[in-house]
Structure formats: structure tokens, C-alpha cells
Amino acid sequence: MATSGTTTLPPLHRPSGSAAAAITRDEKMVIFASSLGTVFEWYDFYLYGSLAAIISKQFFSGVNETSAFIFALLAFAAGFAVRPFGALVFGRLGDMIGRKHTFLLTILIMGLSTAIVGLLPSYATIGVAAPIILIGLRLLQGLALGGEYGGAATYVAEHAPPGRRGNFTSWIQTTATLGLFLSLLVILACRTALGPSFETWGWRVPFLISVLLLAVSVYIRLQLAESPVFKRMKEEGKASKAPLTESFLRWGNLKIVLLVLFGGVAGQAVVWYTGQFYALFFLQQTLKVDPQTANLLIAGALALGTPFFIIFGSLSDRIGRKWIILAGCLVAALTYFPIFKGLTRFANPDIAAAEAASPVTVVADPKDCSFQFDPVGKTQFTSSCDVAKSWLAKKAIPYRNEEAPPGTVAAVKIGGTTIPSFAGRQLAPADFKAQSATFDKAMGGAVKTAGYPAKADPDKINYVVVLLLLTLLVIYVTMVYAPIAAWLVELFPARIRYTSMSLPYHIGNGWFGGFLPTISFAMVAATGDVYYGLWYPIVVAVITFVIGALFMPETKDRDIQHA
Template sequence: MSQHQQPAKQRRTMIASTVGTVMEWYDFNLYGLASALVFGPLFFGSSSTGATLASFATFAVGFAARPIGGIFFGHLGDRVGRKHVLLITMLAMGIATALVGVLPTHATVGIWAPILLIVLRIAQGIAVGGEFAGATLLTVENAPPGRRGLYGAIPAMGTGAGFVLASAVFGLISLLPEDAFLSWGWRIPFLLSFGLVIFGIWARRSIEETPVFSEVQEQGEKVRFPLLHTLRTQPGAVVRTMGITVSGFVWGYLIQAFALSYATNELDIPKSTLLWAIALAATLEIGAIPLWGHVSDKIGRRRMVAIGLATTALFVFPFFELLETRSTPLIFLAFVIAMPLCKDMVFGPQAALVAEQFDAKVRFSGVSTGREIGGALFGGTAPFIGTALQSATGSIVPVALYVLAACALTLIAVFTGRETARD
């Protein structure tokens, strides 16, 4: 391939990966918003704390299913290639999300409503379990020397863009009268997934395989059972990958799900105010995530992550104090600092950092398995644990200490590995 063609291919791959990631994370984040705002009364028959906990439990189920997707799609990604996996995951996610929009509620079918909801959430979890690794590996493995942090962060910013889209759509729908919102309005964002998935598949249809995977194929280095090989030869890398993701999962989903429920139910802040605050912060993430990935190429992954963890630790108590003011400008400020600054300083370098832990022939399995097990243990449980801690103590302090513990685990994981930015 000529020098002129190579950058053009890299740009096409980056755009296709990012567009698809936006679509998938729109779908996945919709569920988090709905679990905080509507699933309690609609699918569990109550607006009580118990119903909110039950709703967040189904949210966690999606994360519990993610390692299944990580293992399955990781195997496919290392055996048949990155690009094929990304088409499958997008189709599965889109169908599952759209079907949530046509589910009958508890008032109509009783216990079958939460059961069907859980089944679709599991399907979402399995699909997204292969998405992050596939999309980021496509760009990291196509990146020019010294730019893996930036290239890996660009599709990762699709997580922020997907949340912007989900928050904005849900924010608009939440302006409907309460009766209309609960009876049919909440379904609209889920039904939109039918159109989005078609667009996403169209964007990804022409993706080419990465040169790294093509080289593995040509040299006959593919491993028959990539995950088993990884666990036998690089078990520390899998554990380290889990640790690298802890703080981002805990802090991110406490902000996006627990804080939304807490501020609505305990502080009586209008949900539209919160949704627009999160949408603004997520909009800023679109620039922040690649920025911090790029900075990590310059100053190193470990230093960038350490700065982000320190910033998060210093801001966790002020974040909740700003919410308790019930002042709209201060609520917006809380989310703007919490997400594009605190969270994304850690998240921006993450794609390159976890990819750099593994050999190319088992990289998809290693990244997806380690990351998604971390998501199941620490991400999906975060809103449930946060709600349980606050409900049991009547205080936000245990929730803040929970975040600090997560930051400590990530710091240990990052600094037990070597610096990889300049390899």
C-alpha cells in the first residue's frame, strides 16, 4: 500500500469504528438512563427504593453478561478477524435495544415484564462485550508509531458521543407530560435503534482488517484457543486489565446512573436538568477523550492515568456537595468536572494501555475478557452498591469512599505494569 493510501485507510477505519461505537453505546446507555428513571415503576410496579434497586439489578445483569460476550467475541476476533466481530455485535445490540421499546409492562403481563427485560439486557451485554475491544483494536493496530493513545481514544470517544445522543433524546422525551412519558414516550428512544443500527452497519461494511492481524494470519501464528493461551502465558495482564478499568467503571456509572437516581429521588432535582447536565458533560467528552489519549502519547500512560485518579479523588466529595446545592449552574459544573476531566483522564489512555498488555495473536481475547470481567464486577454493580450504601446509611460519605477505593485499585494495576507509550 502506498504512503498516500495508508493514511486514507487509517482515517476510514477510524471513522467507521467510531460511528459504530456511537451507535452501540447509544443503545447500551439508554438502558442506564431508563433504569434510573422509568423501569422501577413500569417493570417492577413501584417507585420505591426497592424497585429502584431491582431496576439497577437488571442494569447489572447486562454487565454480568459482558464477559460472556468478551470471551466469545474475543475468540472470534483472534481467530477470524476484528472487522467481522464488529458487524455481528452491532446487529445484535440494535435488535435487542429496539425490542425493549415494544416490551409490555408490569401492569400488562406482571412478572413476565421484568423477565423479558432481563433477557434483552443479557443480549445487550453479550453484544457490547465484544464491541470496545474490537473497535479500539482496529484503530490501535492501524496507528502510526507514537500515536496509539490518540488512535485508540478516538473510537472510545464514541462512548461519550453515544451517551450524548441517548441523554439528549431522553431529555427531549422527558419534557412530555408525565403520563405521556410513562405510557409511551420512553419507548421512542429505544425504537430509534432500528434506524441507527442500519446506519452503523452501512458505515462498517467496508472496514479492512488490521495489518497486525493480517500478519498473524500470514505467518500462521493464530492460536487455536486464544483465551486459554492468554491465561496460561499472560495471566497477570488479564488481572491488570481488570484493575485498570475499575475506577472508570465505578466512577462513570455512579455519575451516570446512581447520581441521576439519587439527585431525582433524594434531592428533588428535575430529571430534565440532570439529563441536560449529563448531556453537556458527555458532549465535552467527545473532545476530552482523544485529548487525554493524545497527551498520554506525550507524557506516558501511567503519568496520565495517575493525574486523572488524583483529580477524581480530590473531586468526589465536592461533586456530591455541588449536587446538594440544587443550583442548576452548579449541577452542570459538577458533571462537567466529573466526566470530561476526572473520568476521561483515566479513560482516554485506556484503549491503548490495555491493548499494549497483550501479544497480537491473543490481544482481542485478552482485552475483551479482562475489561469485561472488570465491567461485570465493578461497573454494573456500581449503581446498585451506591444506592444500597446511601440508603443504608442515609449519607453520601460511604459512596465517596467507595470511589476512592476504586481509584486506589486502578493506581496499583497501572503501576505494576511497565510504561508502554513509547514502545
């Protein structure tokens, strides 16, 4: 990637002989400090995702139940939407003023934004200002995280000896999973200690705890010195004065940025978020597993799967980064449907049994059906089709669609029973409420008779098999994620590395990955097929496999000290 005329910086000093294979004390400090600070930053970021169901009630209570949850997911995704802009802002600073100072700034922004969420009044207290402020804080978190990852990965890689970059940076790759793991543990501890109060005010405690984590993180990072590669570039006058221009307005580098996005990071992102966040949402929202049980199962899978980050990171030092990542994308795409169907069978077998014995079908005129997403809570979904689908979506009951002649009032078939819906567009509010109550009573009795459970029966959950399936999803995550930091660092020259690698990474993870829960659940709500949302990560992963296999290079033996 170095252009003609660039000077190769001298290699970092490293003891010869057997000592060369060991990690020195200073290197351990670099890995520990960078990783620990990043764990805390991911903890801050993922608290929101882990508590999305509660936050939707606290801050979006002015909209209907289905829209509230999707809107809460969008607020979660808002933090991802701005990550590429954070990558531009902080990536530029990192390439101009240094890696250390930049990711000190990002962690301060992240930690303070998270703590304020813990103090923010709810919708019931200050009205629409609550969700507006919340989304503003999420935007600040996303900006900060956009500058964090590139700095930490670059900093660690530039300290790593040749032949060990995959191993060294794989510790950074564990931080997102460990941050999620830490957030789940803190939430579980608070739920257990506070009981029912957690749903009303106790959910704020995990956010407030981030103040302590922030203090620890800042203290540790203040002990670090600047990256030796960056210091040498500065001393020799090789640091970039216009990293954005060099990164994105020169075709030679921009081409690599685009290939990295579509041939690497996009697939990695959807596999990552499917294996952790979508799996958690699927357990809680679709399979109706108790939130505490779902969090414990995900935490257990993370604990079992996390060592594979180091395994695959070290393996990439021997056989290369490219094919481990692409293999993870391909195997995930091929097995997602059987794995998630297995989760249904073993986490809530009553849903699978009821669906097999008494399938649900919405018979409606397609023109009578809306895409039921109302982020501002002003749209009334009162057509007969919308009434039926809204009821089923709230109860997370899978259904099929059957087209009816134009003008037909929608009906719901549950096994051998047919429940007529009602056309509510012309009804007065009182009449609509009365009709809704009648419909609700009829539907509730029918789905109960058909065996559709209100919640997963804890005695029927096969905890071992569910844990194994979730762990398999986490192992896919480690395949695609463990080698990617080293791969990104090796693809770009040192003078614009922070900027160049950060943007495609955060577009991929911020947009392709961050919007996955929202897109997938909206797809499910539109079709009634609880597995339909899996097509999104499958298609993206396959595209990445094809582009990566054809166009992406292997980089494990590259010298990364070129300015």
C-alpha cells in the first residue's frame, strides 16, 4: 500500500532468540490498557441495546407498543448511524495529532453520555423532550465509538512484532463481546438485587456505574505512551497533513476502502450482530423467554465462545486473515435458518408445536394492509388488516398471509377457527375501543386454545441445547471478527491508517450491522414469518464472501511501518 518514494521506518526493537516469541511486559501493558478501556466503552454503548425493551417503555410510551419497540431499536441504531462520521472526525485527529490523545477524548465523551442517560427523566415526566435528548446522547456515543476502535486497533497493531499482529489485536476484538458480557452481568445483578423496582428506576443503575468505569479507563490510558510508529513518522515529518483527502479522494486508496467495506466488514458486521444482539432479541421478543433467562443464556454463550477470538486471531498469523473471515461469513449464511429454528424448538417448543398444529393465517386484501411502523406515534392503524396484524405482532405470533378479494374485511384463521377482524377507519374512538376489546377477547381465547404460549415455559426449555446453539453463533462471530483488526491495519499505510480503516469499519458495523435488529424485526412484522429477518444477514454475508474471495488480498506478512 505504500506509494513510491515512501520511507520504510526501522522495525521496532525486539529481543532476539527465544525471548522474541514471548510477550514483553510493556506489550502486555499496551494490550491490557487498550483492551480494558475499550471493554468499558462497549459496555457503555451496549447497555442501551440490552435494555431496549425497558427503555422503549420509559422514553417512547407515547406511541403504540409495536412502534415503541421498533422506535427504541432505531434509537439504538442512531448511535450506529453516526459512527462513520465519528470515524472521519477522530480518525483525522488520530492521524494528525496521535493515537493516544484521540482515544482518550473518545472515552470521555462516551462515558459522560452514558452517565447522563442514567439521570434522564422519562417521557412521562418531560414528554417528547425525553426521547429527543436520549437520541442526542446516543448520537454522541456513536461519534465517540466511531473514533475509538480505529485508535485502539491501530495502537495495538503498531506495537505488535511481525508475525503476532493477529494474536495481539485479537485481544482488542474480544472487547466488544466482553463489553456486552459485562453489561449483561451488571443488568442481571441489578435485576436480582432490585427485583420489580428494576423496571421502574433500577435500570438507571447500570448507566450510573459507568462513571466509575470511566474513571478507571481514563487513569489507565493516561499511563500509555504514543505509538512508536506514529512518533517516528512525526519525527521524520511523514505524518499526513490531509488524511481525509489522501484516504478518500485518491482512487488508489478509495478503491481499497470500498473493497474492505463490501468484501470484508459488511459481512463481518451482520454475522457479529446476528450472533449476539439479534439472538438476544429473538429469544426475548419472538420466543418470549424470560429476560433474565435470555440474558444468562447469552452471557453463558459469550463466556464459552470468547476464547475463540484468541484462537482465530493466532491462527490468522499462521494461515492468513482473509479465508478465516470469509469462511465465517459463508458458514453463517448456510446455517442460520436451522440454528434459529432449533432455538425455537428447544427454547419454546410450544410455539413450534402450536404453529405446526394450528397455523395462523391472515386473510386480507393487500391494499388494506400497511407497513406498521410509526416512529412519531401519530398514525392510526385501523384497517381490518392492520388491526389483525397489529394484534399478532404484539403477541409475537407467527402467521402467513393469504390474499383476499378487494374490499374484503380481513380475518384470522387459527387452525380450524376463523376470527373476523373489523374495519375501524370510520369508527368513533369509543366504538373502535369496544370493537378492539371484542376482537382481543376472541383472539386471546383462540390462540390459547391453539396452544400458543404467552411466555416460554421454563420447564420445557432445553438449556443445554439452546446454550450450544448460541455458542455456535458466537463462534461464527469470533471467526469473522478476530482477524479483522489486523487485516484492516495491514491494508493501509501508517500515515492515513487511523482514518482509512475507521470509515469502512464503522459504515459496515454502524450501518450494515447496527440497523440489523430494526430491519430484521420490521421484515418479520411485515411478513409474519419469524425467520424472514434472517434473509438480511444471509444476503449481506454471501455478498461479502463473493467480493472478498475475488478481490481482497491476503496481508498477514505485510510490513505495516510504511508511512
